[in-house]
Amino acid sequence: MESLVEDVVIVGAGIAGLTTSLALHRLGVRSLVLECSDALRVTGFALTTWTNAWKALDAVGVGAILRQQHLQLNEWKPNCMNTPGTRMTSSACTCYVVYTSHHKITFYSKYSKLHLCIRVYLILLNNLLVNTYIINKLLHPRSIRCRNVTTSLVMEQQTSSLSLKGTGKHGEREVRCVRRQLMLEALAKELPSGTMRFMSKVVAIHESGFSKILHLADGTTIKTKVLIGCDGINSMVAKWLGFKEASFTGRYVIRGYTKLMGHDGLEPKFNHYFGKGFRAGVLPCDDNTVYWFLTWTPTTQEMGLTENPAKMKQLALSMLEKMPSEVKSFIEKTEVKDILTSPLRYRHQWELMLGNISKDNVCVVGDAFHPMAPDLGQGGCCALEDGIVLARFLAEAFNKKPCKHIKEMDEEAKAEVQHKKIVASLKKYAKERKWRSFDISVTSYVMGLVLQGDLKLVAHFRDKVLPNFLAELLLKKSDFDCGKLICDTYDVVE
Numbered sequence: 001m002e003s004l005v006e007d008v009v010i011v012g013a014g015i016a017g018l019t020t021s022l023a024l025h026r027l028g029v030r031s032l033v034l035e036c037s038d039a040l041r042v043t044g045f046a047l048t049t050w051t052n053a054w055k056a057l058d059a060v061g062v063g064a065i066l067r068q069q070h071l072q073l074n075e076w077k078p079n080c081m082n083t084p085g086t087r088m089t090s091s092a093c094t095c096y097v098v099y100t101s102h103h104k105i106t107f108y109s110k111y112s113k114l115h116l117c118i119r120v121y122l123i124l125l126n127n128l129l130v131n132t133y134i135i136n137k138l139l140h141p142r143s144i145r146c147r148n149v150t151t152s153l154v155m156e157q158q159t160s161s162l163s164l165k166g167t168g169k170h171g172e173r174e175v176r177c178v179r180r181q182l183m184l185e186a187l188a189k190e191l192p193s194g195t196m197r198f199m200s201k202v203v204a205i206h207e208s209g210f211s212k213i214l215h216l217a218d219g220t221t222i223k224t225k226v227l228i229g230c231d232g233i234n235s236m237v238a239k240w241l242g243f244k245e246a247s248f249t250g251r252y253v254i255r256g257y258t259k260l261m262g263h264d265g266l267e268p269k270f271n272h273y274f275g276k277g278f279r280a281g282v283l284p285c286d287d288n289t290v291y292w293f294l295t296w297t298p299t300t301q302e303m304g305l306t307e308n309p310a311k312m313k314q315l316a317l318s319m320l321e322k323m324p325s326e327v328k329s330f331i332e333k334t335e336v337k338d339i340l341t342s343p344l345r346y347r348h349q350w351e352l353m354l355g356n357i358s359k360d361n362v363c364v365v366g367d368a369f370h371p372m373a374p375d376l377g378q379g380g381c382c383a384l385e386d387g388i389v390l391a392r393f394l395a396e397a398f399n400k401k402p403c404k405h406i407k408e409m410d411e412e413a414k415a416e417v418q419h420k421k422i423v424a425s426l427k428k429y430a431k432e433r434k435w436r437s438f439d440i441s442v443t444s445y446v447m448g449l450v451l452q453g454d455l456k457l458v459a460h461f462r463d464k465v466l467p468n469f470l471a472e473l474l475l476k477k478s479d480f481d482c483g484k485l486i487c488d489t490y491d492v493v494e
């Protein structure tokens with residue numbers, strides 16, 4: 001049976017593990033990455049990467065290659081889709097198109113024209129869109145055109161859109177939808193050979209003096225000075241640190257991607273749809289790949305169908321039936337094998353505040369640390385930030401030139417000094433990352449409640465106030481720079 005000795009062991013070769021390992025490598029510290037799968041494991045096709053992620057990707061030197069492979073998104077388009085009726089049922093009703101000075105508003109209603117006038121007037125008043133022109137037009141029957149349609153009882157309203165370009169506090173904004181496989185490959189390619197060890201599932205952790213001993217499923221043991229848990233939402237390292245299992249939000253996500261034959265009218269826009277009980281997005285990764293998702297709270301009946309991608313596709317299409325046909329066609333074209341449904345889980349915020357992000361020479365990074373529902377699209381971006389910050393502190397413990405009196409110590413005393421430095425560096429990492437992850441996690445949690453909330457007041461806030469507020473928030477939370485991997489005391493490796 002094999003026994004290995006390493007300075008730094010990282011469990012998990014996902015975004016967090018590979019970024020941490022590469023950042024350490026750039027600072028001259030070798031690490032071993034253990035991955036239980038037999039190759040890089042890609043779950044979920046793509047993820048939105050905001051400005052903060054690009055700062056981190058640039059810090060480890062893979063930003064340029066990923067930019068070449070992905071479109072920069074220039075606009076965020078929120079659309080409220082309020083579905084007061086039963087989701088799947090259809091009924092005959094009348095479609096009214098109301099033209100105002102600035103807006104074209106479509107209503108589907110069974111009410112008479114006069115009744116509708118009063119309702120529209122009240123809605124506009126509520127929206128503070130009223131001016132004399134609108135009132136005059138609305139009270140005039142010719143301002144409302146009607147046609148008979150057979151459709152579900154749906155109100156859809158596109159609210160103002162937002163530019164994803166421009167300049168923030170930390171420089172130029174940048175948002176792209178990155179294919180997970182390409183991100184993992186870009187990170188892995190830069191690692192020195194022998195850094196990753198596949199089919200290496202960690203099954204137990206034991207203490208041994210200043211080190212930890214890891215036991216792998218194949219019987220191998222690895223002794224290490226530092227153990228970094230990048231092992232995702234079911235992290236065994238997080239469990240060792242005392243964290244509970246991630247909690248279920250009550251919601252699921254359907255994700256899919258479509259490969260198009262040509263350009264197919266793809267615009268570099270993040271199309272966002274939200275309404276009572278669901279939230280969806282459709283966005284391009286590159287010139288011919290589109291990623292889409294839908295998060296919702298399933299009924300008991302729907303829960304039984306989550307393993308059936310064909311049914312999930314049908315459900316997504318029925319919930320998004322009022323989506324513009326050119327956007328909906330991307331979902332229609334998705335092959336069943338490219339559809340994945342999974343539950344959404346998160347770590348309670350008080351656990352982030354009170355739990356041990358680090359203990360002794362062990363710490364957690366990425367989803368092992370702060371699993372969250374993707375309502376801000378920041379989980380992976382934060383994992384990238386974590387990796388950079390941790391590497392910077394940890395490299396200090398390994399790279400700082402020892403002073404004279406340490407050089408004269410015996411090996412045991414030297415090991416103790418280094419252990420203390422390692423423990424201190426992990427504490428600094430935990431302290432620095434606690435507030436950032438708490439902030440993102442709380443915001444994401446509240447956003448999830450509001451975006452899919454059923455309560456009337458919450459729904460009102462979502463439909464009338466949230467779009468602009470959310471847009472600002474998305475940009476504000478991503479306007480963050482985790483810093484570079486440069487320090488005088490390190491020998492930086494290219």
Ligand SMILES: Cc1cc2nc3c(=O)[nH]c(=O)nc-3n(C[C@H](O)[C@H](O)[C@H](O)COP(=O)(O)OP(=O)(O)OC[C@H]3O[C@@H](n4cnc5c(N)ncnc54)[C@H](O)[C@@H]3O)c2cc1C
Nearest residue numbers: 012014015016036048202231232366367374377379380381
């Ligand atoms: C539906 C959805 C949409 C999302 N959208 C976005 C988005 O748009 N933007 C964004 O930034 N984030 C998004 N996220 C979050 C993002 O996907 C995660 O934060 C990110 O993937 C976490 O990376 P990680 O490396 O920490 O964990 P993982 O990717 O889970 O990697 C963990 C790795 O550890 C390995 N492993 C686990 N246990 C062991 C073990 N015992 N021994 C050895 N190896 C082990 C696993 O095989 C895996 O490879 C989304 C998440 C979901 C669920």
